[in-house]
Amino acid sequence: MHNRLVYIVALALFCIIVLAPILSMFLDSFMVEGKPSLSNYSEVLKEKRQIGLLVNSLILAIGTTFFCLLIGVPLGFLINRTNIHLRNHFSYLFLAPLVIPPYISTIAWIHLLGSKGILNIYLMKLFSVTEPFFTIYGFLGSIFVLTLSYFPFVTLLTITGLKSFDRRLEEAAEISHGSWDIMKKITLPLIYPYIFSAAIFVFIFSISNYSVPDLLRVNVYPVEIFIQFSAYYNHAKATALSIPLILILFFLIALQRRYMGNKSYVTVETSSREVKVRDLGWWKGIAFAFVLLIIFLSVLVPISDLIFTSRSINAYVVAFKTAHPQIINSFILAFSAATVMVILAFIVSYITERAKKVLKGSLDFVSLLPFAIPATIFGIGLTATWNTPSTKFIYGTSLIIIFGYVARFIPFVIRTIGSNIKQIKVGLEEAALISEPSWAKRILKVVAPLSKSGILAGWGIAFVLSMGELAVTLLVTPAGEATLPIRIYTLMHYGAQQLVAALCIILVCVTLLPIISIVLIGRLSRVQIAIK
Amino acid sequence: MLKIKELTKKFDSLVAVNRVSLDCKKGETLTVLGPSGCGKTTLLRLVAGFEKPDQGEILLNGEVVSQPNKIIAPNKRDLGMIFQDLALWPHMTVEQNIEFSLRSKRMNKTERKKEVKEILEKINLEGFEKRYPNKLSGGEQQRVALARSLVSKPKLLLMDEPLSSLDSILKGELIQLLTSLKDQLELTMVYVTHDQEEAKSVADRIAVMNCGRIEQVGTLEEIRSDPTNKLVKDFLNIHTKPRSFRLEG
Ligand SMILES: Nc1ncnc2c1ncn2[C@@H]1O[C@H](COP(=O)(O)OP(=O)(O)O)[C@@H](O)[C@H]1O
Ligand SMILES: [Mg+2]
Numbered sequence: 203m204h205n206r207l208v209y210i211v212a213l214a215l216f217c218i219i220v221l222a223p224i225l226s227m228f229l230d231s232f233m234v235e236g237k238p239s240l241s242n243y244s245e246v247l248k249e250k251r252q253i254g255l256l257v258n259s260l261i262l263a264i265g266t267t268f269f270c271l272l273i274g275v276p277l278g279f280l281i282n283r284t285n286i287h288l289r290n291h292f293s294y295l296f297l298a299p300l301v302i303p304p305y306i307s308t309i310a311w312i313h314l315l316g317s318k319g320i321l322n323i324y325l326m327k328l329f330s331v332t333e334p335f336f337t338i339y340g341f342l343g344s345i346f347v348l349t350l351s352y353f354p355f356v357t358l359l360t361i362t363g364l365k366s367f368d369r370r371l372e373e374a375a376e377i378s379h380g381s382w383d384i385m386k387k388i389t390l391p392l393i394y395p396y397i398f399s400a401a402i403f404v405f406i407f408s409i410s411n412y413s414v415p416d417l418l419r420v421n422v423y424p425v426e427i428f429i430q431f432s433a434y435y436n437h438a439k440a441t442a443l444s445i446p447l448i449l450i451l452f453f454l455i456a457l458q459r460r461y462m463g464n465k466s467y468v469t470v471e472t473s474s475r476e477v478k479v480r481d482l483g484w485w486k487g488i489a490f491a492f493v494l495l496i497i498f499l500s501v502l503v504p505i506s507d508l509i510f511t512s513r514s515i516n517a518y519v520v521a522f523k524t525a526h527p528q529i530i531n532s533f534i535l536a537f538s539a540a541t542v543m544v545i546l547a548f549i550v551s552y553i554t555e556r557a558k559k560v561l562k563g564s565l566d567f568v569s570l571l572p573f574a575i576p577a578t579i580f581g582i583g584l585t586a587t588w589n590t591p592s593t594k595f596i597y598g599t600s601l602i603i604i605f606g607y608v609a610r611f612i613p614f615v616i617r618t619i620g621s622n623i624k625q626i627k628v629g630l631e632e633a634a635l636i637s638e639p640s641w642a643k644r645i646l647k648v649v650a651p652l653s654k655s656g657i658l659a660g661w662g663i664a665f666v667l668s669m670g671e672l673a674v675t676l677l678v679t680p681a682g683e684a685t686l687p688i689r690i691y692t693l694m695h696y697g698a699q700q701l702v703a704a705l706c707i708i709l710v711c712v713t714l715l716p717i718i719s720i721v722l723i724g725r726l727s728r729v730q731i732a733i734k
Numbered sequence: 735m736l737k738i739k740e741l742t743k744k745f746d747s748l749v750a751v752n753r754v755s756l757d758c759k760k761g762e763t764l765t766v767l768g769p770s771g772c773g774k775t776t777l778l779r780l781v782a783g784f785e786k787p788d789q790g791e792i793l794l795n796g797e798v799v800s801q802p803n804k805i806i807a808p809n810k811r812d813l814g815m816i817f818q819d820l821a822l823w824p825h826m827t828v829e830q831n832i833e834f835s836l837r838s839k840r841m842n843k844t845e846r847k848k849e850v851k852e853i854l855e856k857i858n859l860e861g862f863e864k865r866y867p868n869k870l871s872g873g874e875q876q877r878v879a880l881a882r883s884l885v886s887k888p889k890l891l892l893m894d895e896p897l898s899s900l901d902s903i904l905k906g907e908l909i910q911l912l913t914s915l916k917d918q919l920e921l922t923m924v925y926v927t928h929d930q931e932e933a934k935s936v937a938d939r940i941a942v943m944n945c946g947r948i949e950q951v952g953t954l955e956e957i958r959s960d961p962t963n964k965l966v967k968d969f970l971n972i973h974t975k976p977r978s979f980r981l982e983g
Contacts, residue, residue, distance in 0.1 A: 378886060392824075
């Protein structure tokens with residue numbers, strides 16, 4: 203009975219934190235002045251703006267997905283299957299862009315390639331022209347920045363896919379075919395579900411990203427929703443506005459579930475055979491240059507630009523002095539949220555794995571729901587749910603921020619931990635039943651240690667994403683409780699370039715701190731984690 | 735047809751195949767019999783061309799195909815192989831599995847279809863064309879693997895414990911099928927197994943392998959009448975007859 207109680211508490215918390223905001227924002231959109239009505243929708247649908255927004259959002263998302271695949275898939279192959287220089291280092295370095303939130307690289311690129319960007323000014327002088335050839339503003343720039351932020355997801359899933367099947371399936375084809383045919387007919391089809399999933403995730407992330415199009419002045423759904431909410435305070439209309447977007451996302455998630463089925467997102471390296479590493483021969487130099495260029499553009503350029511912009515150690519001293527409450531606050535909030543997520547996700551995915559078929563399918567789908575809700579909409583939902591007199595202790599305090607982080611990012615953690623638990627056979631647990639009658643101890647002694655890698659990875663992902671979270675926090679943050687990303691975002695508008703740059707660097711460093719510890723403790727590098 | 739000379743393969747410090755020399759004549763079935771972990775799979779992978787030898791060489795029809803610094807790709811060797819765990823492609827139907835293994839590119843669609851149909855008939859797999867491997871029983875999967883390895887009409891067939899996962903009745907059926915196919919297609923076979931009954935029932939000659947070395951090669955009668963050491967004796971269950979008579983009496 204003991205375990206029942208834990209299950210119920212966990213599921214209740216999951217529902218309150220994750221599902222309640224989604225539900226209440228939905229219900230709210232059918233209300234006008236306290237009465238049920240469809241007028242929010244009819245109004246929204248009448249507007250011509252809808253089509254423009256939809257087209258813009260699709261261009262941005264499809265463009266980003268296309269380029270992410272173009273970069274991410276070959277990179278996965280190069281790292282996993284070829285003798286590229288520094289192969290061992292690239293196998294974790296490609297993840298580095300994930301610790302730089304997209305708005306931070308956007309800030310750096312604006313500084314370089316904005317209308318008055320230093321690189322543009324230099325180029326204009328060099329060619330004595332008065333207009334820059336290219337600015338980072340607009341679609342191209344947004345797609346560029348988002349691609350450099352999100353391609354690691356594709357690479358990660360490609361590598362996971364490549365590790366997921368037995369090498370002998372390719373060898374069996376070597377008997378009759380050359381390597382090109384094998385790639386086309388065996389390898390690619392086998393990892394297709396992984397690539398497809400990666401594409402869907404990148405699409406979802408880029409269509410619901412708020413900060414990049416906002417900074418680069420592209421009018422897409424999340425930006426428009428934010429304006430509706432913060433300028434007119436019309437959250438019902440904001441929600442109604444986003445319905446086409448949410449429907450698209452729903453459809454994609456269902457599609458992804460269908461294709462990916464029960465496949466695992468984490469593969470623990472099996473002891474059997476190593477993959478056959480292909481000699482790149484003549485291509486080695488070009489491949490190396492390609493990978494270096496990607497790392498250069500996605501990590502080195504933004505980071506060195508920010509370091510260069512912050513100019514002196516003094517900027518960091520000032521940054522610490524003015525923003526240390528936010529730095530500490532961000533760290534504590536992200537740390538707590540990640541811990542809550544790991545505990546909740548562990549229990550929820552344990553129930554999902556061990557549950558009967560029907561419950562299993564629905565839990566699995568529900569746990570993916572937050573993906574379908576753009577962050578700004580989530581912020582609105584949280585407000586609608588918790589901004590009541592009786593729940594001031596949540597809405598008026600940092601708790602609401604933790605709720606926001608958990609609601610937004612728990613799907614990642616559930617995916618990561620879940621695929622780890624999936625690999626623990628029921629038999630192993632039953633074997634423990636013989637000697638250990640207490641359910642709690644069995645979980646702690648058998649299941650938890652066996653899913654250690656998934657738990658560590660899940661925590662790391664949750665922490666990194668929470669540290670960088672902007673869109674939800676922007677909407678729900680209580681007065682005086684700002685986080686570091688908020689501080690950066692507001693300071694930006696005051697043009698405090700030097701300070702902003704220093705804070706960005708601090709944010710990246712603080713994000714890296716626990717990640718490095720995890721890698722050192724858990725030797726994460728031996729386990730490949732994929733996010734679904 | 736197949737000639738292996740002084741072949742050695744090391745994995746770091748472990749010598750998986752140790753100075754192995756073997757011959758296999760055209761139309762012959764050679765079984766390599768040995769306990770698990772003795773290097774049988776590694777030997778077959780060397781013959782197929784998946785691994786590069788550290789020493790020695792392999793000749794097919796008089797042509798050198800493997801040397802420490804020269805290796806001819808598996809698809810240029812005109813051989814078929816059945817893998818220990820079959821390695822059927824899960825994303826292809828039975829028909830697609832077999833058709834993809836058809837080597838010749840010069841055939842057109844109808845010719846390919848005809849070849850596939852022919853082999854399906856030979857192996858009693860008609861009606862299974864559109865099924866996926868995970869929807870087949872163990873014995874059916876085994877036969878698909880066999881069809882796949884034979885569709886290109888290779889002259890040499892390598893088999894890595896092809897029947898070890900089947901029950902004894904199915905085993906008997908498949909051994910019969912194999913023997914009839916061997917005569918029809920004039921196959922030369924290298925058949926790897928750890929099961930001495932299986933070895934006895936398919937082999938023309940047996941090579942007993944242990945710890946990477948070949949202990950003895952010969953027909954069953956030759957080995958039985960003159961086993962080189964105790965290990966060979968034990969492994970082939972050879973008892974000295976007078977002794978067992980006396981015990982019974
Ligand atoms: N790729 C490899 N790397 C390292 N050791 C290997 C590899 N393949 C096989 N071995 C080792 O070589 C030995 C022989 O293996 P194998 O040929 O598979 O034996 P068998 O097929 O007779 O059971 C075993 O000890 C095995 O662990
Ligand atoms: Mg073997």
